[in-house]
Amino acid sequence: MEQRAKLTVAELERLLSDEFPQMFNPQGGYCIEEVWFGGCRIRKRFSERSLRPGGTISGTTMMALADSAPYVAILVSIGWVPLAVTINLTINFLRKPPAADLFAEARLVKLGKRLAVADVGIRSEGEDELVAHATSTYSIPPQR
Amino acid sequence: MEQRAKLTVAELERLLSDEFPQMFNPQGGYCIEEVWFGGCRIRKRFSERSLRPGGTISGTTMMALADSAPYVAILVSIGWVPLAVTINLTINFLRKPPAADLFAEARLVKLGKRLAVADVGIRSEGEDELVAHATSTYSIPPQR
Amino acid sequence: MEQRAKLTVAELERLLSDEFPQMFNPQGGYCIEEVWFGGCRIRKRFSERSLRPGGTISGTTMMALADSAPYVAILVSIGWVPLAVTINLTINFLRKPPAADLFAEARLVKLGKRLAVADVGIRSEGEDELVAHATSTYSIPPQR
Amino acid sequence: MEQRAKLTVAELERLLSDEFPQMFNPQGGYCIEEVWFGGCRIRKRFSERSLRPGGTISGTTMMALADSAPYVAILVSIGWVPLAVTINLTINFLRKPPAADLFAEARLVKLGKRLAVADVGIRSEGEDELVAHATSTYSIPPQR
Numbered sequence: 001m002e003q004r005a006k007l008t009v010a011e012l013e014r015l016l017s018d019e020f021p022q023m024f025n026p027q028g029g030y031c032i033e034e035v036w037f038g039g040c041r042i043r044k045r046f047s048e049r050s051l052r053p054g055g056t057i058s059g060t061t062m063m064a065l066a067d068s069a070p071y072v073a074i075l076v077s078i079g080w081v082p083l084a085v086t087i088n089l090t091i092n093f094l095r096k097p098p099a100a101d102l103f104a105e106a107r108l109v110k111l112g113k114r115l116a117v118a119d120v121g122i123r124s125e126g127e128d129e130l131v132a133h134a135t136s137t138y139s140i141p142p143q144r
Numbered sequence: 145m146e147q148r149a150k151l152t153v154a155e156l157e158r159l160l161s162d163e164f165p166q167m168f169n170p171q172g173g174y175c176i177e178e179v180w181f182g183g184c185r186i187r188k189r190f191s192e193r194s195l196r197p198g199g200t201i202s203g204t205t206m207m208a209l210a211d212s213a214p215y216v217a218i219l220v221s222i223g224w225v226p227l228a229v230t231i232n233l234t235i236n237f238l239r240k241p242p243a244a245d246l247f248a249e250a251r252l253v254k255l256g257k258r259l260a261v262a263d264v265g266i267r268s269e270g271e272d273e274l275v276a277h278a279t280s281t282y283s284i285p286p287q288r
Numbered sequence: 289m290e291q292r293a294k295l296t297v298a299e300l301e302r303l304l305s306d307e308f309p310q311m312f313n314p315q316g317g318y319c320i321e322e323v324w325f326g327g328c329r330i331r332k333r334f335s336e337r338s339l340r341p342g343g344t345i346s347g348t349t350m351m352a353l354a355d356s357a358p359y360v361a362i363l364v365s366i367g368w369v370p371l372a373v374t375i376n377l378t379i380n381f382l383r384k385p386p387a388a389d390l391f392a393e394a395r396l397v398k399l400g401k402r403l404a405v406a407d408v409g410i411r412s413e414g415e416d417e418l419v420a421h422a423t424s425t426y427s428i429p430p431q432r
Numbered sequence: 433m434e435q436r437a438k439l440t441v442a443e444l445e446r447l448l449s450d451e452f453p454q455m456f457n458p459q460g461g462y463c464i465e466e467v468w469f470g471g472c473r474i475r476k477r478f479s480e481r482s483l484r485p486g487g488t489i490s491g492t493t494m495m496a497l498a499d500s501a502p503y504v505a506i507l508v509s510i511g512w513v514p515l516a517v518t519i520n521l522t523i524n525f526l527r528k529p530p531a532a533d534l535f536a537e538a539r540l541v542k543l544g545k546r547l548a549v550a551d552v553g554i555r556s557e558g559e560d561e562l563v564a565h566a567t568s569t570y571s572i573p574p575q576r
Contacts, residue, residue, distance in 0.1 A: 231519075231547065232549075259571070281569070
């Protein structure tokens with residue numbers, strides 16, 4: 001297993017904005033901050049639309065982020081296979097995130113030929129403690 | 145434990161559209177179809193915005209639905225406690241849903257004083273097999 | 289997909305007691321009560337060894353049962369493929385089971401070529417409410 | 433939140449062997465290697481009884497370990513509250529562990545008044561990669 005990122009941030013942003021224009025575009029608010037073999041860190045810019053009563057960010061916003069970050073980590077690690085699909089995702093909501101940017105850091109704890117498993121921590125900007133923690137499994141399609 | 149719904153569909157829709165105007169409004173596409181003590185069935189109308197490449201509905205759309213349906217089931221069963229919060233959610237994505245309305249049916253498998261646990265099945269309109277299955281746990285705040 | 293059980297209870301018990309003598313033997317306390325295409329019901333006989341302080345049955349006992357029942361359901365549905373392995377399992381503990389036999393009912397919500405997903409409910413003998421609920425995913429090895 | 437362990441390894445082993453004699457005893461094979469505020473590391477000594485066909489350690493052994501380690505981490509962090517109970521547990525099985533000792537390292541990602549959430553990594557002795565990864569939630573009873 002070669003321990004080097006297969007795609008750069010710039011390549012990923014171009015490919016993802018073509019394939020998933022709704023998330024990876026200037027308004028979608030996703031920004032890939034850093035990538036490495038087996039992981040990545042993604043920023044979700046704060047948007048009024050993700051607010052829930054009480055001034056906290058919606059669970060849906062965190063779930064979408066928890067699902068996207070491992071996807072990017074897989075692409076970085078094996079190259080462009082857009083048909084990788086989420087098999088399942090478990091998320092624990094730990095604290096209510098304030099109205100601020102969120103950061104998700106994904107780490108692949110398994111990267112097999114058919115399956116990848118990721119651990120994701122989500123934090124609010126400037127905070128140390130996790131606001132949410134997720135694990136998820138992805139099916140990787142057979143490659144030519 | 146009284147085995148009767150505490151709120152009607154009309155009451156829920158009014159309360160939810162005040163509290164969560166982004167989901168429970170004519171454009172949000174959520175429609176409470178039926179409620180009963182311990183459960184409910186919710187329709188999510190198809191929207192172009194939830195499409196992913198390949199003509200399938202996004203995982204985020206299913207996760208949002210899997211999180212909302214138990215919330216409604218709890219409100220129906222214990223009355224209006226909008227501060228119930230999701231502690232965790234596990235979702236299994238089983239089949240790719242086509243471009244059609246989705247239905248979520250939530251069933252509370254536990255309804256305690258402090259915790260509720262739900263089982264949710266999501267189907268495409270007119271289909272029998274599940275497209276996704278979720279379980280989730282909610283914390284119920286102490287009530288006066 | 290042929291909708292008929294591929295193995296009978298007698299065949300399963302013989303094969304499993306050869307392969308997993310520690311669980312499926314007279315002392316292990318597992319008893320396959322009923323099988324059908326896509327599901328099964330298994331009894332775990334009460335044993336003093338599974339008791340925890342307070343007279344309740346240990347979580348480990350329920351987790352072992354929640355993992356075994358889908359395995360049997362898969363074997364029933366696709367035939368003898370002992371190398372099916374658990375990818376992940378999520379269990380919710382709902383009530384403390386008293387000192388009595390437990391029943392697990394597994395239902396496959398997905399049975400694909402490579403993956404199967406199961407929903408499992410665990411009850412105490414004579415009780416209607418679930419003591420635990422689990423979902424799990426299995427990897428099915430390619431078959432000759 | 434005081435950042436100091438409330439119990440030492442010696443105190444924990446004495447209390448646990450009284451309360452859970454089946455696991456925390458010389459034959460049970462559990463050994464608390466290290467504790468700190470918010471976490472612990474536990475060794476499960478290899479036993480022939482945990483072997484499965486193929487010479488790998490059973491999932492049940494890993495699930496029991498994944499459930500025990502956070503329990504110890506909670507006791508270390510808040511003191512002796514034996515009635516903390518597992519609400520739910522999600523485990524991902526990543527690699528087949530060989531016939532060797534296992535180590536579980538638990539880390540509390542949330543330690544609230546009523547709920548604690550843990551992240552657990554399980555490794556085989558001498559190996560770097562995880563054989564299993566789990567997250568779990570515990571209910572903490574009100575204290576005097």
